[in-house]
Amino acid sequence: xxxxxxxxxxxxxxxxxxxxxxxxxxxxxxxxxxxxxxxxxxxxxxxxxxxxxxxxxxxxxxxxxxxxxxxxxxxxxxxxxxxxxxxxxxxxxxxxxxxxxxxxxxxxxxxxxxxxxxxxxxxxxxxxxxxxxxxxxxxxxxxxxxxxxxxxxxxxx
Numbered sequence: 288x289x290x291x292x293x294x295x296x297x298x299x300x301x302x303x304x305x306x307x308x309x310x311x312x313x314x315x316x317x318x319x320x321x322x323x324x325x326x327x328x329x330x331x332x333x334x335x336x337x338x339x340x341x342x343x344x345x346x347x348x349x350x351x352x353x354x355x356x357x358x359x360x361x362x363x364x365x366x367x368x369x370x371x372x373x374x375x376x377x378x379x380x381x382x383x384x385x386x387x388x389x390x391x392x393x394x395x396x397x398x399x400x401x402x403x404x405x406x407x408x409x410x411x412x413x414x415x416x417x418x419x420x421x422x423x424x425x426x427x428x429x430x431x432x433x434x435x436x437x438x439x440x441x442x443x444x
Contacts, residue, residue, distance in 0.1 A: 309424040316421030323414040330403070331410070334393035339364035339402075341388045342372050358382050362392055366399040373400045376409040383408070 345359035360383070362375035375392060383406065384390060395401035403409045 309427050313421045313424040316417050320414045320417035320421060323417060324411075327410050327414065330395075331393060333395075334401075335366075335396050336391065336393055336405070337364055337366070339375065339390050339392040339404075341375075341384045341386055341390060344382065344384065344386060355379055360384060360404065362390060362402065362404065364392055364394070364402075366394060366396070369399070371399050371402075373402050375402050375404045376406070378408060 339362040341360060342363040343361045345361070347357045347359065349355050349357065356379070358378040358381075360375045360378065361372060363370060363372045365371070371394075375390065391405040392402050393405060
């Protein structure tokens, strides 16, 4: 009995499924990163900018296998005729300011307790991290040199 070999298409479909998963994963993180960046830009454009003073810095140490130090930064600033003290942000692993340092802050005029310090960590860290998490899977699903040659041959036939 003469049997002809049958080509196995399962690996192609499996590879395509894995690529689609990584593309959806990447797209999700990239969209969330863009959302955070747009929200931060909106806050920068609509909040009032002023100078504040670091009033106090709380220090918290976490336990466990990888202990870390979290610095809770409180700032004081003048909003109209009121002097306000509120949380300006957090920093992990390093102490960015000392008590008494002058910092540029943004605050919501409608709710002066809604404040953030104008620094990379408080404005752009989360969008940048999400963007990088979204970009990495794109390198996983990029076709290799052999895949590009195969695609080129299919297109030129």
